[in-house]
Amino acid sequence: MGLLNLFAKPRPGLQRLPSGSLTVDREGHIVTSTVSSSYPEELLHEVADEVLRLFDEARKSHLQLNEFRIHFASLHITAREARGGAIIFLSPASPL
Amino acid sequence: MESRHKILILDDDPVFLELYKEWLSQLPSKPEIQTSTNGARAMALLEAEPFRVLICDLKMPKMDGLQVLSIVRRRFPELRTVVMTGVQDEEFRSRAYALGVDLFWLKPDTQQNMQMFLECLESLLGRDAENGFRGIQSKSLMDILQMECLSQSSTVFRITRGSLVGKIWILNGDLIDAETEGARGEAAFRRILEWKSGTFETLPAEPERERSITKSINALLLETAQAMDEISSNNDGESAETANHRKTVWRLAAMTREGAEWVVTLPNEENGTPEGWGTQSEKEFAAWMRYANEAVQRLGEKLEAGPWSFIRATNLERKMVLLPSKNKTCLVAWPSTAESSGIYEQSKKLVTSWDS
Numbered sequence: 001m002g003l004l005n006l007f008a009k010p011r012p013g014l015q016r017l018p019s020g021s022l023t024v025d026r027e028g029h030i031v032t033s034t035v036s037s038s039y040p041e042e043l044l045h046e047v048a049d050e051v052l053r054l055f056d057e058a059r060k061s062h063l064q065l066n067e068f069r070i071h072f073a074s075l076h077i078t079a080r081e082a083r084g085g086a087i088i089f090l091s092p093a094s095p096l
Numbered sequence: 097m098e099s100r101h102k103i104l105i106l107d108d109d110p111v112f113l114e115l116y117k118e119w120l121s122q123l124p125s126k127p128e129i130q131t132s133t134n135g136a137r138a139m140a141l142l143e144a145e146p147f148r149v150l151i152c153d154l155k156m157p158k159m160d161g162l163q164v165l166s167i168v169r170r171r172f173p174e175l176r177t178v179v180m181t182g183v184q185d186e187e188f189r190s191r192a193y194a195l196g197v198d199l200f201w202l203k204p205d206t207q208q209n210m211q212m213f214l215e216c217l218e219s220l221l222g223r224d225a226e227n228g229f230r231g232i233q234s235k236s237l238m239d240i241l242q243m244e245c246l247s248q249s250s251t252v253f254r255i256t257r258g259s260l261v262g263k264i265w266i267l268n269g270d271l272i273d274a275e276t277e278g279a280r281g282e283a284a285f286r287r288i289l290e291w292k293s294g295t296f297e298t299l300p301a302e303p304e305r306e307r308s309i310t311k312s313i314n315a316l317l318l319e320t321a322q323a324m325d326e327i328s329s330n331n332d333g334e335s336a337e338t339a340n341h342r343k344t345v346w347r348l349a350a351m352t353r354e355g356a357e358w359v360v361t362l363p364n365e366e367n368g369t370p371e372g373w374g375t376q377s378e379k380e381f382a383a384w385m386r387y388a389n390e391a392v393q394r395l396g397e398k399l400e401a402g403p404w405s406f407i408r409a410t411n412l413e414r415k416m417v418l419l420p421s422k423n424k425t426c427l428v429a430w431p432s433t434a435e436s437s438g439i440y441e442q443s444k445k446l447v448t449s450w451d452s
Contacts, residue, residue, distance in 0.1 A: 014155055050395050061384035068409035073194035073402025
């Protein structure tokens with residue numbers, strides 16, 4: 001079926017899951033990162049912001065978290081509070 | 097007239113859409129086929145009318161297939177989903193299955209592959225119609241047990257309700273044993289029969305199982321039915337305040353038995369009122385639960401990481417598990433000495449037992 005060679009068409013890329021760790025200061029700036037540089041930086045900033053906000057909201061609710069781990073179907077995010085900032089570990093998880 | 101199933105095909109290339117349409121028109125069930133070249137239009141079509149199957153490409157501009165699938169899973173849980181892609185990468189296959197797709201298929205390059213795909217798709221379209229267990233849904237567990245005993249069967253029933261699991265042993269039509277969550281014998285049997293819904297499977301008979309029930313199944317079923325009727329009529333007569341009090345006492349007892357420190361539940365509706373057991377700070381904690389629920393959902397969609405199943409959190413005093421469910425979100429607190437690896441399962445079990 002020569003017609004089906006059409007499947008080899010050029011296509012936009014798919015986003016991979018982030019893997020590695022990053023350190024974020026209390027202002028939300030990424031200080032160090034081992035996540036591949038091909039991973040979109042704005043998404044890493046989204047992760048950093050949400051993590052800091054989750055710690056902050058927990059403080060406001062008098063929960064004072066020092067660590068949390070979010071279990072998504074295909075990714076685990078572990079965050080440890082560090083002097084107002086955080087160390088974040090991103091580990092893709094395979095269900096298979 | 098029997099209605100035709102509808103299939104929606106999503107691919108950014110109109111040439112493929114035409115090809116798919118032609119191929120899918122060969123399906124014996126002659127489904128109605130609609131197409132879309134982008135995720136936004138596909139969503140609009142899914143909102144507008146019920147589809148049976150969505151066939152989705154992965155690589156697409158703007159909204160890619162994984163993004164579409166993560167939204168579809170949340171908004172149309174009944175829809176069957178198929179990924180048809182040219183991407184040969186185990187990571188994307190895993191992520192697609194994590195999003196609950198029914199079938200992941202590499203774009204066929206031979207007639208034989210295409211034929212196999214069509215067969216799988218036809219089976220997916222007709223799965224409900226061929227479901228031989230549908231009739232069972234109208235039978236209660238009592239009916240099923242009676243039927244098994246009347247036919248002098250030997251079997252083991254494994255009944256599951258959420259994270260609660262119970263087993264009932266039948267030997268040559270006699271009920272010989274039952275077991276669930278720390279109870280055995282008649283007490284376990286009664287407890288299992290009080291579950292209003294769940295799933296069950298039959299396992300091979302265990303003739304060596306030690307007998308702990310000597311009463312006949314009919315006597316036990318009658319006693320259980322009477323007890324349930326009495327509870328039901330008592331519930332009808334008692335005031336809402338008494339019923340709530342009884343529920344609170346029962347839940348506190350369950351919490352203490354499991355070793356949890358406190359539990360807060362928050363209904364998913366926008367202005368739902370939180371309830372707390374073992375804590376007076378439910379409103380404060382609920383503010384974080386509400387925020388975490390939304391933030392994590394947002395993050396999962398942006399990262400295309402699929403739905404979240406739970407958050408495990410710790411502070412200096414305790415360990416906590418935040419669990420989402422269909423109607424509510426629960427935060428369960430455990431002592432700091434609790435084993436981290438077990439508290440998710442324990443929390444799920446506790447919350448399920450509250451609702452049973």
